[in-house]
Amino acid sequence: MPTVTMHVFRGDARGGDFKEYRVEADPGMVVLDLIHRIQATQATDLAVRWNCKAGKCGSCSAEIDGKPRLMCMTRMDLFNEGEPISVAPIRGFPAIRDLVTDVSYNYVKAKQVPPLRIKPPEPDGTYRMMQEDIDRIQEFHKCIECFLCQDVCHVIRDHEENKRAFAGPRFFIKLASLDMHPLDTVDRSAFVKDAAGVGLCNITKCCTEVCPEHIHITDNAIIPLKERMADEFFDPVVWLLRKFRSKKKQPA
């Protein structure tokens, strides 16, 4: 078995540094396997989050050789033999310890999103939805909340001050999925504009590039949200029409 050199960040909120570990890699291993092996044999207190080890729970996000990835889905054979591999915590969030960061920002934002409020059922008491009407939302529902999109988003990565009024790509797809939900009755346009701050996004697509679920975050969620916002708030014709027509959806 080849021995791999790993440079793993060790430290906490006060600071830290990369520490070198040399560890054996078996065929087919992923980065998380090596982190576990270091934990079991060399550094039992090496802090790391993980759960499913199959790319389904989104717990083991890290920056591997500088690239945001899930450790459980990053195979060792991706790297050139002999070269050291660096594993750092996702930088967009405050450090807790080693590879573990404080992602509570995301849980705060999650709670702010105005929830689904559904229309009354059909006369037989059920709801009917056609597959073609939910295909796009099902794409958004694939989100595993790894928060890699939040990690790379320029608006907040190096701008702590923007976090207050910016929800980030994860919650843009959440907002888009609610808006496109066939049963929903809530108008979230003011929330999307002000509290979620979709206008701050300058469509660099970094979020889409790192999404392990390959969700088209920018094209399918953010751009439609931006277009709607432009129509709602900045199109004079729509503005005038709105003055005279009652809106279909209720404000959040």
Place this chain on the structure above:
Amino acid sequence: MANQDYEVHEHDVIVIGAGGAGLRAAIEAAAQGVSVGLVCKSLLGKAHTVMAEGGIAAALGNVWPEDNWQVHFRDTMRGGKMLNNWRMAQLHAQEAPERVLELERWGALFDRTKDGRILQRDFGGHRYARLAHVGDRTGLEMIRTLQYHGIHQGLDVYMECTITRLLKDGDRVVGAVGYWRESGRVVVFKAKAVILATGGIGKAWKITSNSWEYTGDGHSLALWAGADLIDMEFVQFHPTGMVWPPSVRGILVTEGVRGDGGTLKNSEGKRFMFDYIPEFFKGETADNEAEADRWYEDKKNNRRTPDLLPRDEVARAINSEVKAGRGSPHGGVFLDINTRRPADYIKKRLPSMYHQFKELAGVDITKEPMEVGPTCHYVMGGVRVDADTAQSTVKGLFAAGEVAGGMHGSNRLGGNSLSDLLVFGRRAGLYAALYAKDFGGTLVVDSAQVEQAARQMLAPFERTGGENPYAIQSDLQDTMQALVGIIRNEADLKEALKRLDVLKARAAKVRVDGHRQYNPGWHTALDLDSLLTVAECSALAALERKESRGGHTREDHPYTDDTWGKVNVVVRLKDGRIQVSREPLPEMPPDLKALFQERK
């Protein structure tokens, strides 16, 4: 008084565990107007439910109008080889459809039928296509729906917080004590009622589909608090886990692959399941390939494919094929959907399987067969509960989901877990809230119990010498894999118990490096306590049951024995030792018994 020394939170109801059962319980308790705390070991939304793939079994009758709760009840009981608590199986079958529709009202988007209703898929042991699903990521849809509904119901969520002991006042449970993973500080929860929703015990085995969290915490907490556990000998080895590469061994391959037309083959290319149809299921199982293949489209005139026999049957069959030398190159068998369904269909129906094999094994499942083999997946046994109220044998302590026993008998059908979480999660939340409302007297927490729990937690830091916790955990997993696996016998089980004693002695001296802040070595050391407890319960119960049934196969007692079909094996703590006894199953009423007299 503990209040001065430790962070204390007080609620009417606390729920331990935030998977499907815990979230559903918390939502229901909050709906009753009581104050609810939801405590979970990981971040919210990461619990094991997120990994569930195939679907939620519920007799909605959308695809097959012939389906109804009686048929679902019958399938469930037969799948569990009649050892299920009949009342739980009945409530489950009756209430599952409403729980699924409720998820839809909370925002879940299941795959649709052509007329816009919830589509249902075939699964093992279910007579009709019954599983509401979203491709092969149903658990994700379920947990997100509950999570995003739950956060608006006024719950207090305590994330990355591990509970190590329940607190008692006399004969009733009045809270719990644990630690914050982030800071390592001790935290006390005072509560009138406690709901366990902690999932299973699968981390006691080496090859497992379960994550680090599945260390039997709730089973152990209940046992230590004086509650009964039942059916701990019944452990489900899911027939299809990944077998290669070694680092992914055990990761689940959904039964939906077979539900959607996939078939198991040995190294000779033979569909071997036709050789393993047990007498019990002969009447309802196709004995030739043509009929089996027709069944997918026409269930009225054909019998079910043996590829979809209940999981215990399929796991044993794969085990036998591999032992007979007809396995695949890496010690599994082949699961072929590539020659049976078009690539587009596979990608649409099984996107995460496609993704998982492509990324982790370099296998394109639309072009090549998968290699699969049994993996420890689920424990049927758990806390003995009242079927209607989910209350354990200890006052104020409730249990729902995998941690509760009885619902699935000796073997769980695929799809019945997610529905179990919803049905009994709701019931536990409801009855815990009602119990809390009726709670008489004042809520008193004994500081001595808190102190003792805190001392136990911190002991590993004070030791010098002693072993690395990971080494003990790994030896425990090897022991259970080798000696309390799919096929058991008396000598192995006795040997397992002997080794567990040695492991307990080693664990008592375990050493931890570093400090209390987010220290996984320390967390692993503390988890050993519950892991060793559930391992012992499982081995003791397996030794006691001298027959083969469902998820318990004894090569020295290879037959199913009617006298054993009338009893549960119960484990409880007495004078600090785990005691085993046999107690009669509740008697099924005649009207339900009649459902088993029909044809087939």
